[in-house]
Amino acid sequence: MKTTLLRAGLGLALALPAAAFAADVPQSFTATYNVSQGGSPLGNATLTLKAAGNGQFEYSNKVVGTSGLAAAIGASSSEVSQFTWVGKVPQAVSYKYDLQAFKPKSRTLTVNGNTVQVQDNNKSFSYPLQPGMIDRNTVPLALGVALHGGAKEATFPVGVKQAIETQTFKVAANEKITVPAGSFNAVRVDRTDQDRGFNAWYVPAKYPVPVKLAQKDGGDLTLELVKFEGK
Template sequence: MKTTLLRAGLGLALALPAAAFAADVPQSFTATYNVLQGGSPLGNATLTLKPAGNGQFEYTNTSKGTAGLAAALGANSSEVSRFAWAGKVPQAVSYKLDQQTFKSKTRVLTVAGNTATVVDNGSKTYTYAAPAGMVERNTLPLALGVALSGGAKEATFPVGVKQSVETQSFKVAANEKVTVPAGTFQATRVDRTDQDRGFSAWYVPAKYPVPVKLAQKDGGDLTLELVKFEGK
């Protein structure tokens, strides 16, 4: 089961040190979601942000299949990111994916200086230049939420993927009422604009740094709906 749906990058101001924005970026939280596929329950997911020392943060996304084939296969995944706030961008330090279904998958990304190294499934290795402000797929919900809380109406930024850096873009499309287990919200809908992948995410920027709802056709018609948020 794949629950990390946001794959984008955000090119925002990077010149100011992270400390300058300490009051403007989240420091720790836990958010839980129901995961649906085609409108039917599939599992649950938990996002956790916490300080990791030395000016870095750890951002974890764990998911577990609890219904249907996902439960039968014991599907689960863990994504763990380390990053440092570069201005208001969670600039990548490392990323690790461990996904278990009928076929396991692993991926490890590390950034050293201006170079990103990716080891895929423990065998294939790729290297490429890592630009300033590069994020990776796991931290994108957070990166986009922080951008929206700062008043951004659109965002384009670099994302480190398996073999290269992708430039991905999002734009505020509408304000819509959304009802999820956590409540009913007047939310900002953001669509991906650089590719037609049927992606939308609904944010309440003044309240949460992550989406209250997220839907994407690419990857299995998946939807995440916020159940509970704790933190700041």
């Protein structure tokens, strides 16, 4: 299982009640996806958003390998983000990433005052905080909220390992797609700041996360929505 699998959850519905978009931002949900690599089944991903107290929210992306080598070695990954809604932006408080595979990996990101501190396995980094910074795990959520608000493109300052990376996305087309959760008239969003082979399909009037996500960079991975439960 490649590291990109953890980030694709971007990281990633049947019918979301309007109340779930109270104040134009989602409050809680659980979404499950099938994950494939190069067209072959690889595992399952579960995205969960819930209140964490003190005005903060927790957004997690957990992946378990269920087929092929990923299942044989018991590969799994977990990304957990703590954030606060600042307007319609899930501004980062902390982020933790763990990969269990042949070579376990971990990364933590913590906002401490005006500084972002990162621990990547045994290496440490720090850089200045930029207002409105999100972490890489919450990018799909931030994008879904922006689309729900009518945006046709969005730019986010994203805290990564050694710096803040500006990531831009744009609505490219309207397409009908079919995933295990059903058939949808969706908008396809492409990442435009770099040629990463990233595409995500949203139904922004109803769903805060993609119904499908495909990323070629690092493993040719695809996530397809199976079930969505929101409050």
